[in-house]
Amino acid sequence: MDTHTTDEAAVSSSPPVAEEETPWLTAKEQQFWRAHLEVSKLLDYQLGRELQPHCLASNDYEILVVLSEAPDRRMRMTDLATATLQSKSRLSHQITRMETAGLVLRQECPGDRRGLFAHLTEHGWQTMQKVAPDHVRSVREHFVDRLTPAQIDAMYAALAPIAEHLRTLRGRA
Amino acid sequence: MDTHTTDEAAVSSSPPVAEEETPWLTAKEQQFWRAHLEVSKLLDYQLGRELQPHCLASNDYEILVVLSEAPDRRMRMTDLATATLQSKSRLSHQITRMETAGLVLRQECPGDRRGLFAHLTEHGWQTMQKVAPDHVRSVREHFVDRLTPAQIDAMYAALAPIAEHLRTLRGRA
Numbered sequence: 001m002d003t004h005t006t007d008e009a010a011v012s013s014s015p016p017v018a019e020e021e022t023p024w025l026t027a028k029e030q031q032f033w034r035a036h037l038e039v040s041k042l043l044d045y046q047l048g049r050e051l052q053p054h055c056l057a058s059n060d061y062e063i064l065v066v067l068s069e070a071p072d073r074r075m076r077m078t079d080l081a082t083a084t085l086q087s088k089s090r091l092s093h094q095i096t097r098m099e100t101a102g103l104v105l106r107q108e109c110p111g112d113r114r115g116l117f118a119h120l121t122e123h124g125w126q127t128m129q130k131v132a133p134d135h136v137r138s139v140r141e142h143f144v145d146r147l148t149p150a151q152i153d154a155m156y157a158a159l160a161p162i163a164e165h166l167r168t169l170r171g172r173a
Numbered sequence: 174m175d176t177h178t179t180d181e182a183a184v185s186s187s188p189p190v191a192e193e194e195t196p197w198l199t200a201k202e203q204q205f206w207r208a209h210l211e212v213s214k215l216l217d218y219q220l221g222r223e224l225q226p227h228c229l230a231s232n233d234y235e236i237l238v239v240l241s242e243a244p245d246r247r248m249r250m251t252d253l254a255t256a257t258l259q260s261k262s263r264l265s266h267q268i269t270r271m272e273t274a275g276l277v278l279r280q281e282c283p284g285d286r287r288g289l290f291a292h293l294t295e296h297g298w299q300t301m302q303k304v305a306p307d308h309v310r311s312v313r314e315h316f317v318d319r320l321t322p323a324q325i326d327a328m329y330a331a332l333a334p335i336a337e338h339l340r341t342l343r344g345r346a
Binding site: 022023025031032033035039043044045149151152154163170 | 206212
């Protein structure tokens with residue numbers, strides 16, 4: 001849904017100004033690119049749907065996982081925003097919701113003036129433990145188990161350098 | 174950031190209730206799954222950033238592309254919500270913003286009671302034509318050109334059946 005193929009550009013009724021120089025995707029590249037976008041979005045949607053019975057959004061679950069893996073199960077809000085690729089204001093709204101649900105707690109750190117920390121509560125930890133088995137089943141059913149071990153190896157080899165490139169751009173390499 | 178590895182689960186201080194039956198991801202699967210999540214999110218972020226000088230969000234660009242490919246460059250709002258995997262209320266907010274920017278127009282269809290259509294305006298069409306060359310360069314630079322043709326073929330073969338499975342679940346197969 002995101003770019004033109006060479007063919008589409010060729011039959012376009014009003015060609016873009018820089019068309020002669022534009023490196024349009026080939027039909028194969030376009031097909032791949034759309035499959036990637038579709039899988040990303042639909043998988044996110046489906047996993048989110050399957051978290052709903054647990055009263056969690058995908059983003060909430062991600063926060064629980066990130067905090068559970070942090071030392072002392074807490075993280076500075078700015079670092080949590082970076083780790084979850086959210087703006088600080090959006091994260092702040094999310095943490096407010098999660099605080100109301102008793103999953104996390106926002107606290108100032110004594111002696112640290114660089115702002116607030118988000119802590120995983122015991123309830124948040126228990127929730128993650130309860131949800132994780134269902135979530136991993138969803139990830140397997142809709143994604144991982146639909147790939148062969150060879151495909152998983154090959155795709156990891158392809159994706160890992162791209163992830164690193166994008167992390168560098170994002171300034172957290 | 175989304176599931177446990179076998180090892181993590183094994184050392185977990187309070188094991189989940191159903192742990193003995195939970196098909197935790199292996200370390201390789203986990204590594205792949207996180208790379209997939211990271212590339213999806215970071216790529217979306219980076220492409221969005223590079224659309225900003227054009228005063229467009231990623232979602233806006235997607236709407237322009239979908240409408241530009243629809244017959245008469247218009248689509249029923251409900252179909253547009255399905256095509257872009259958004260809730261109707263979220264799409265409605267987005268279309269309101271885009272209408273203010275003169276990119277689309279919401280109109281009732283005479284003789285059709287099944288609701289509103291979103292039309293691409295001439296300004297919306299021109300905008301997409303202007304933005305598309307930059308966008309395709311971004312897609313190449315950060316993703317497609319970082320893969321070999323063989324990797325693109327292999328990943329498409331892996332992703333296409335997953336996309337179809339997820340589309341079926343989403344009820345628009």
